[in-house]
Amino acid sequence: MARAVTPQRRAVNTAAAWTIALLIFFPILWTILTSFKTEAEAIASPPSFLFFDWTLENYVTVNERSDYFLHFMNSVVISLGSTLIGLAIAIPAAWSMAFVPGRRTKDVLLWMLSTKMLPPVGVLIPIYLIFRDLNLLDTRIGLIIVLTLINLPIIIWMLYTYFKEIPVDILEAARMDGASLRSEILYVLTPMAVPGIASTMLLNVILAWNEAFWTLNLTAADAAPLTAFIAGFSSPEGLFYARLSAASTMAIAPILILGWFSQKQLVRGLTFGAVK
């Protein structure tokens, strides 16, 4: 029997949901608002919420001081590149773990996940030195490699979960129909797993876009993505909150828009199997 929901109860639930949503969204909203204030208003106490002199000055300064487009393109190339390479490696890996598991498959999966438990700073120095020796410091390709590697466990885990939901009968039918392993993955498994692959891809693009530890430590100017662009406004001459907010807003806007348009896909992907 469906649980009866009284109008009062529904109103309380709605109010609670909105409150939580606004609390979560508030830092982003505040950043956006601050980006339109003058530096004086940005640090004013008590802070003004909507009634201040709106200005685009910060955006102008930010654009004069640094090349937004370069950083934006770096972010796009690095996040898409690492995601696509990650998928190319993860799809066959997840296939084998989901459909031809060995005795150690579960251990391998856990081991892969355990690599995410290590604090990245623990391997910073060796990786930095390797990158230095291979001339990969401050290159897009270097960042693509490192982001592919750090996100690979998550991509494999997500795909493994989706693939587990695909009936093995269908893959066996493809085998009986004369499909080679390549055809089986290309024409049968991948199209059926498209929703799962798409949400994995989206999540990974977002993770790579927002990744700050490695991008800040392994780049200087040429390959610096938007995370480094934000960081560039946080130190030298003290803190300029309004300018920093303008830089942050410009950096997060593309991913926020992407997330907004694909939220249905993301929610479906992340709850796949749980709410079948």
Next chain:
Amino acid sequence: MGRIHLEKVSKSFGEVHVIPSIDLTIEDGEFVVFVGPSGCGKSTLLRLIAGLEDVSGGTIQIDGTDATAVPPAKRGLAMVFQSYALYPHMSVRRNIAFPLRMAKLPKEEQDRRVEAAAKVLNLSDYLDRRPGQLSGGQRQRVAIGRAIVREPSAFLFDEPLSNLDAALRVNMRQEITELHTSLGTTMIYVTHDQVEAMTMADRIVVLRSGIAEQVGSPLELYRTPRNVFVAGFIGSPRMNFIEGAEAGRHGAATIGIRPEHIDVSTTEGAWKGTVGVAEHLGSDTFFRVHGTGLAEAISVRAEGEVGLSHGETIFMTPDPEKIHRFDGAGQRIG
């Protein structure tokens, strides 16, 4: 051609020996049914033939060549699954054409064969639909269509009708039998339903714990079951088994008599009992009789309507010609 020969084929999953060792030859054009209770290894045996599982020992020959290590795609066999296993993202047309596409046949040839198969299976109007938009029976037909277009040397059916309702099952059963008659291709069919086995097979293989208990034509199995297991498994309702003094009188440890081989009377007969359940179907009457002192209950099938009901006394006489005798180990005597 589609002659399949299994020699000492065995299969183990870890410590579990699903199929200890089996020898079997399926002749070209034959319709062979593997039947047995769940867990008897019948599906595993089919999957070994298909190549979806690797054998643990022995060899599988298809048309005289050793196929033991050949991958499923290269064995030239087609399989129809219990779950239909259609490709949900492809139209019916593309589903049926898939094996042809994998064989890299020219597009016109693919279309021609798909149209021909669709016509045979009454699917012509549904070619552009997705599997999700079809009924269970139609889906099963698409699965069969996908199997027939590639003109395999043998068809493998893994309980293909289990997901259909009773009426549709009878229909599809007849369609598959007709298909076998018209194509003349070897078919291997797995089922746990002995009615399907009896009605469709040229030859039945009764399996228990991975061992072929008996291989023979449906009527052979019905008339001369080799042991108690086969006797009990083939035939519906199930054969009655009687032990003790009554069996001793026939020189056996156990005797078996089928419900349809017992005459019923209200006045006299060899055995006397009380009607427990009476099922009046019009064409036949089924009784479950208690208190005979022979077995816990005796099933009887009488032709036509017999006006006896619960609690009444019933007399029964078995047809002496139709009594099956088994020794202490459950093996047939004579």
